[in-house]
Amino acid sequence: MSRGDLQRGGMRRGLIFLLCLGWFVVTMFPIYWTLITSFKPPTAVSGGPTYLPWIDFEPTLQAWVDALSGVRGNFITPFVNSTLIGLAATALSVALGSMAAYALVRFPFQVRLLAGVAFAVVAIGGFLLLQDVLGLKRVPALGGALVAALAVSIALNALRLPGPVLGNDDVVFWFVSQRMFPPIVTAFALYLLY
Numbered sequence: 654m655s656r657g658d659l660q661r662g663g664m665r666r667g668l669i670f671l672l673c674l675g676w677f678v679v680t681m682f683p684i685y686w687t688l689i690t691s692f693k694p695p696t697a698v699s700g701g702p703t704y705l706p707w708i709d710f711e712p713t714l715q716a717w718v719d720a721l722s723g724v725r726g727n728f729i730t731p732f733v734n735s736t737l738i739g740l741a742a743t744a745l746s747v748a749l750g751s752m753a754a755y756a757l758v759r760f761p762f763q764v765r766l767l768a769g770v771a772f773a774v775v776a777i778g779g780f781l782l783l784q785d786v787l788g789l790k791r792v793p794a795l796g797g798a799l800v801a802a803l804a805v806s807i808a809l810n811a812l813r814l815p816g817p818v819l820g821n822d823d824v825v826f827w828f829v830s831q832r833m834f835p836p837i838v839t840a841f842a843l844y845l846l847y
Contacts, residue, residue, distance in 0.1 A: 691716055753828075757821055764819045768810040776802035 692712040703709035720728045779798030783789045
């Protein structure tokens with residue numbers, strides 16, 4: 654390796670570092686802005702942008718005192734409730750997701766495409782039928798539709814239906830794509846609108 658190659662590699666590394674540093678500043682600025690705004694007096698918040706504490710404005714803890722003392726309403730109880738709900742939902746999601754991942758790795762799945770389509774049609778159609786036509790409430794209608802859809806899809810999966818048979822890789826692809834598809838559709842729609 655020549656000295657010129659090392660210099661070009663060093664310049665490239667420096668440029669990449671500067672780009673990463675710039676991106677870090679761009680992504681961290683909203684967090685910085687939120688943090689310093691919590692230490693601004695009301696006049697500094699409504700009086701235009703101020704960026705540097707002790708230079709552009711004099712920091713104060715009054716907003717924190719008001720929030721934590723209850724002057725502006727109860728802050729602690731809703732915050733604790735939201736934190737507990739978030740932690741419980743995360744723990745439940747991780748537990749159920751771990752079991753599903755174990756099942757996908759451990760057991761081979763062979764699902765016929767027509768059985769999967771039948772599940773979707775019976776689940777959606779059954780829910781609409783039970784709720785809108787027969788007048789059941791949402792939870793019983795949903796439960797009945799899912800039980801019927803599961804029974805129909807298991808029965809159809811046992812038959813030799815035409816069409817492709819989906820294996821574990823297809824199921825994993827479906828799970829991953831369903832997690833990524835809604836943001837992609839939203840971003841694409843915004844791109845088309847603006």
